[in-house]
Amino acid sequence: MALLETEPTPPTHLRAAGVSLVLTADDGALPSVLYWGGDLGDVDAAGLRELCRATAPSPLPNEYDETVPVSLAREHATGWNGRPGLSGHRDGTGWSPLFLLTGLDVTDRGAGQGGLAVATGTDPTAGLTLRVELELTAEGLVRQRAEVTAAPGTDGPFTLDSLVLTLPVPPVATELFDLAGRWARERAPQRLPFVVGTHARENRRGRTGPDAPLILAAGTPGFGFRCGEVWAVHVAWSGNHQTYAERTAGGAAVLGGGELLLPGEVRLAPGESYTTPWVYAAYSATGLDAVAGRFHSHLRARRSAGRPPRPVVLNTWEAVYFDQDLGRLTELARLGAEAGAERFVLDDGWFRGRRGDAAGLGDWYVDEEVWPEGLGPLISAVHGLGMDFGLWVEPEMVNPDSDLARAHPDWLLATGGRLPLPSRHQQVLDLAVPEAYAYVLERLDSLLATYPIAYLKWDHNRDLQDAGHGPAGTPGVHAQTCAVYRLLDALRARHPGVEIESCSSGGLRVDLGVLERTDRIWASDCIDPLERQRIQRWTAQLLPPELIGSHVGAPRAHTTHRTHDLSFRAGTALFASFGIEWDLTSATPAERAELARWVALYKEVRGLLHRGETVRADSFDPALAVHGVVADDRTDALFALVQLDTPVTSGPGTVRFPGLDPDRDYRVAVQPPGDTPALRQAEPPAWTVRPVVLSGRVLARAGVRAPALHPEQLLLVRVRAA
Numbered sequence: 001m002a003l004l005e006t007e008p009t010p011p012t013h014l015r016a017a018g019v020s021l022v023l024t025a026d027d028g029a030l031p032s033v034l035y036w037g038g039d040l041g042d043v044d045a046a047g048l049r050e051l052c053r054a055t056a057p058s059p060l061p062n063e064y065d066e067t068v069p070v071s072l073a074r075e076h077a078t079g080w081n082g083r084p085g086l087s088g089h090r091d092g093t094g095w096s097p098l099f100l101l102t103g104l105d106v107t108d109r110g111a112g113q114g115g116l117a118v119a120t121g122t123d124p125t126a127g128l129t130l131r132v133e134l135e136l137t138a139e140g141l142v143r144q145r146a147e148v149t150a151a152p153g154t155d156g157p158f159t160l161d162s163l164v165l166t167l168p169v170p171p172v173a174t175e176l177f178d179l180a181g182r183w184a185r186e187r188a189p190q191r192l193p194f195v196v197g198t199h200a201r202e203n204r205r206g207r208t209g210p211d212a213p214l215i216l217a218a219g220t221p222g223f224g225f226r227c228g229e230v231w232a233v234h235v236a237w238s239g240n241h242q243t244y245a246e247r248t249a250g251g252a253a254v255l256g257g258g259e260l261l262l263p264g265e266v267r268l269a270p271g272e273s274y275t276t277p278w279v280y281a282a283y284s285a286t287g288l289d290a291v292a293g294r295f296h297s298h299l300r301a302r303r304s305a306g307r308p309p310r311p312v313v314l315n316t317w318e319a320v321y322f323d324q325d326l327g328r329l330t331e332l333a334r335l336g337a338e339a340g341a342e343r344f345v346l347d348d349g350w351f352r353g354r355r356g357d358a359a360g361l362g363d364w365y366v367d368e369e370v371w372p373e374g375l376g377p378l379i380s381a382v383h384g385l386g387m388d389f390g391l392w393v394e395p396e397m398v399n400p401d402s403d404l405a406r407a408h409p410d411w412l413l414a415t416g417g418r419l420p421l422p423s424r425h426q427q428v429l430d431l432a433v434p435e436a437y438a439y440v441l442e443r444l445d446s447l448l449a450t451y452p453i454a455y456l457k458w459d460h461n462r463d464l465q466d467a468g469h470g471p472a473g474t475p476g477v478h479a480q481t482c483a484v485y486r487l488l489d490a491l492r493a494r495h496p497g498v499e500i501e502s503c504s505s506g507g508l509r510v511d512l513g514v515l516e517r518t519d520r521i522w523a524s525d526c527i528d529p530l531e532r533q534r535i536q537r538w539t540a541q542l543l544p545p546e547l548i549g550s551h552v553g554a555p556r557a558h559t560t561h562r563t564h565d566l567s568f569r570a571g572t573a574l575f576a577s578f579g580i581e582w583d584l585t586s587a588t589p590a591e592r593a594e595l596a597r598w599v600a601l602y603k604e605v606r607g608l609l610h611r612g613e614t615v616r617a618d619s620f621d622p623a624l625a626v627h628g629v630v631a632d633d634r635t636d637a638l639f640a641l642v643q644l645d646t647p648v649t650s651g652p653g654t655v656r657f658p659g660l661d662p663d664r665d666y667r668v669a670v671q672p673p674g675d676t677p678a679l680r681q682a683e684p685p686a687w688t689v690r691p692v693v694l695s696g697r698v699l700a701r702a703g704v705r706a707p708a709l710h711p712e713q714l715l716l717v718r719v720r721a722a
Contacts, residue, residue, distance in 0.1 A: 015112050021136045090156055216233050291541070536576060627640055
């Protein structure tokens with residue numbers, strides 16, 4: 001079935017960081033991805049044509065008489081029987097588009113730096129134009145997005161139901177992996193076979209959510225952190241979204257996703273367009289760590305080389321909660337500075353009417369009763385102690401018990417003549433209402449202009465349920481997400497020096513869409529270090545350590561009531577953007593002195609932790625986790641041996657240290673102050689008493705004897721080139 005009589009277009013081969021992406025465009029159709037995976041080497045044009053011929057499909061019995069390459073749009077009309085790329089209709093017509101190629105522009109950056117392909121196609125019958133951008137970045141990530149436009153002069157609006165983007169994966173990818181979870185237990189891993197059918201993760205929370213897949217990966221059997229081929233996707237969007245893996249009965253398999261649109265949410269009048277979020281994809285020949293490394297490199301490349309190191313944060317929430325008092329907070333700041341804190345963040349409770357969580361949200365004025373002289377005296381005290389100042393806000397939310405909600409009930413997201421179910425005594429402010437948007441922008445801009453605020457902790461504490469916009473209550477999540485992005489962009493433009501943390505009930509808005517506009521995420525409201533070990537382990541599948549906020553809490557965790565040694569709490573927070581969230585006035589002098597030693601270690605190693613490669617060992621025992629960071633030049637590394645539970649065996653085995661230079665010798669030693677669990681033992685392993693020198697190859701294959709740690713303890717190990 002020839003779509004259009006044209007001269008064959010030569011295949012396009014883009015290469016970067018050990019990845020190849022091969023595109024073909026034949027018969028006048030939009031391009032197809034012929035290959036995505038490990039680097040194919042320097043294949044010339046003749047070789048690419050031979051590859052096309054060698055991999056061309058043949059008609060199957062009792063199927064279509066001809067085979068047509070499945071394009072980037074995955075049109076049903078080409079014989080693709082899986083989920084189509086574009087779904088929609090114009091009052092029942094135009095529901096099965098078939099795009100004819102009208103333009104293909106390829107920029108090959110050369111020298112293994114990737115490139116960009118931009119394809120456009122049109123379907124005159126459906127009255128649609130589609131533009132697809134497909135890029136291979138220098139870090140080896142593939143990302144794509146699409147724009148669909150309703151042609152001028154067409155009759156009536158085109159209702160867009162879905163526009164998703166996919167990439168093919170080969171038959172060897174027979175296992176799927178993604179993440180699930182709930183509040184305070186975010187990002188829990190799950191695996192399943194990649195069988196015929198669709199594994200779909202649909203998020204209708206209006207934010208990324210605690211159960212977001214983060215990535216959806218397909219791989220060879222048994223793939224782990226350091227082994228197996230892996231293909232993975234991530235949808236860079238902070239609203240409703242979908243991610244899916246699909247295998248057809250004919251054997252074709254794809255990974256993909258995009259925004260999840262509510263019914264009638266996008267209706268394109270003639271000449272109007274809709275653009276998808278970026279859908280990112282990563283390939284690795286050596287497991288999940290290399291997939292993570294591509295995302296980490298991409299995120300780091302977007303940040304300026306002159307960026308200062310991530311400061312030690314002192315956050316007030318679990319220290320004082322709503323009990324804010326200038327004298328108490330000044331003393332807390334003094335003790336924090338004494339321990340080495342560099343940033344003081346005043347959390348919830350500073351604005352009008354906010355004596356608890358049931359009132360005040362939306363009234364973004366400093367409470368005159370609590371702060372009769374404003375925030376100036378506290379900020380001056382914080383600055384006098386050598387720290388900068390940050391402030392908590394939750395601009396998208398409103399308490400019904402607030403001056404704002406009473407004055408503007410029409411500014412709340414709602415539909416059906418009813419308010420959505422309450423959640424945490426909150427409703428959502430409809431930022432697609434121009435007046436509501438202008439109010440929030442003015443309030444935040446005024447605060448940042450009035451006070452020397454270096455940092456905003458930007459919270460978002462409820463799902464967008466029943467989220468209708470305007471008097472008619474039409475679906476409003478898409479417009480709300482776009483408005484939040486505009487608001488963040490506007491504030492960054494007006495106050496470029498202010499950093500912003502994405503905090504959404506903890507780690508419920510973690511995606512590359514919001515991270516284009518923010519500088520840190522709060523990984524979870526749970527800072528119990530046992531839970532945080534698991535949460536941070538899997539958050540690192542997308543984000544590098546410096547973007548993951550992690551704090552040292554009180555000895556007894558607020559969310560779980562577990563009690564842990566300071567070494568376990570601090571050693572967990574160390575491998576992230578380190579902070580303190582503890583009423584230090586209740587700590588003993590010995591505890592504060594030990595905390596100061598951990599802060600000093602963080603300052604010593606944060607250059608390594610925040611620029612090096614994150615590595616996670618495939619463990620022989622789920623009770624023991626080994627993770628670390630290795631410097632780019634492989635001369636230095638810091639590892640944590642973490643005893644999560646009682647070991648399965650009666651005695652400890654050996655642990656291996658991945659990611660080192662196999663041909664270099666290393667000195668292996670315990671790292672103070674994270675050496676206390678080993679030193680407390682009556683018979684510690686010999687290498688913890690006197691360092692050993694071994695090659696990177698030996699450390700990766702033979703390893704060292706693990707110490708017999710008690711559950712919920714960790715040991716730090718420094719590995720330096722000898």
